[in-house]
Amino acid sequence: MGVRIVTDSTADLPAEVREEYGIEMVPLYVHFGDEVFRDQVDMSPDQFFRRLTAEKERLPQTSQPSPGDFAEVYRRLAEGGDTIVSIHISEAMSGTLQSARAAREMLQGADIRLIDSRLVTACLGHVVLDCAQAARDGASADEVVELAESLCSRTNLFGAIDTLEYLERGGRIGRAQALLGSLLNMKPIVTLSDGVVAPAGRVRGRSRVIPELVRLFGEAVGDRTADITVVYAAQPDGVDELEQALRATGRVGRVRRGQIGPVVGTHAGPGVLGVAFTVKE
Template identity: 40%
Template sequence: MARIAIVTDSTADLNANLRERHEITVVPLNLHIGDEVFRDQIDISSDQFMERLPTAITPPTTSQPASGLFEETFRALTATHDAIVAVLISSKLSGTYQSAVIARDAIGTTVPIEIIDSLNASLSLGFQVIRAAELANEGLDAEHIASRLRGSSGEYHLAFFVDTLEYLQRGGRIGRAAALVGSLLQLKPILRVDEGQVVPYERTRTRAKAFTGLESFVRGLPRIEKLGVLYTSDPASALELVERFSDLVPPDQIIRAQMSPVISTHVGPNAVGVAVFEGEGA
């Protein structure tokens, strides 16, 4: 069976156990706070970032990995693998995908390298990465893994609410949700990722109603194969959502994940979300 290396970026929000279990290589994005540059989830943890965010003199910013870092990663993996599949954050939210493409083209045809635009982020990207690893273990080659993932990208969902649209607006990641700015600054809007960009899903005025909206979003899907609950700074809120879904998925099978510093930069404190993989052919 071919040895397929699975690569993703740090916005996939996969914990260490999942990364190790599925042998996933992670390339970090960068976080900029003032004159300091941190590798996402390597030089700074999510909790450390949330502690620093309120006192940051200038708003933190993020940047994609350099193509050279991808090239270095790919070249190292070619020594021990027959092919590489890289599943990355939506190209409409980050230049990470383009950095990986540049790296692949620089390497040439040493081994097959498939670069997949997940059209998603956070754990909905993470679920695609896990699926890639599962397909590799089933014996599929890189080309067929890429085809399966691209053909099922619509089965992965990410919805979340934010305390304020300020962070998304400031980071330029607000997509079609830009129409909400101004009229909804005092609301708790629920947003989702659709075709790779952030779009409005539902208008809510309180956190309680936002929680109900997220619950309704998940329950409205025809099938749930994998379910995750996400948070930036409030783990208790994530636990509350896990309990709400206990009749759908056993709580010990629901993945609870803290959003990475890079993701948190754009959604801000107290954001909570859900990630769902319906299953292929759902």
């Protein structure tokens, strides 16, 4: 008996990391016309972005897991006597947590704690990884839930995207709609606020993206330090430079790199560079 961590595929955690930390993942779905793929299972990020750029006229769609998808995982863990802490994409962005709730109702007697992270992609991944480490170190379910809530409140991202078209067409643009209609060659920068995508600014030209991301990171972290993940989409252009610039601030702890997956990529598009961070207490 112990505490097991469940998340969904929008945490964008590679399979080898999930295996190392004993994390269970319930995938969302990506639809290209009549074809349906399980996010991070049937289609890798590289495969997805190749297809996304090749089929520009046909934007894929995404859908949440079914309650049955969650129930299958929850049942297996509960039968082993484990308490389940299930941490998911912001409910303001997806119905995934709603499916998880329905699955919990199907499994009366199982101890399942549900958490709306109000986050997505590597931000969610940060919370899930740290909670999985705590569970592996022997933390109780109550302690893991308390840790998750604390981590969620200290985690965010800043991301530069080539175009808001994908967010707009996918219905996930949130308050970043204020950046629509920007001038030619302006690069929008987004963040997360109250569980939705929100504007953080915009810069003219790619050369100014990294300095602005570093400035926003420094402003958010202040005199503290933060664990970070440098995030990219189709190509890791600028990843080395951004990582070096962030390290140079002296405010960086653990450093990872992460590629956004098919579901997140459907809404963000192929041109993304950013930093997810968790400020240390």
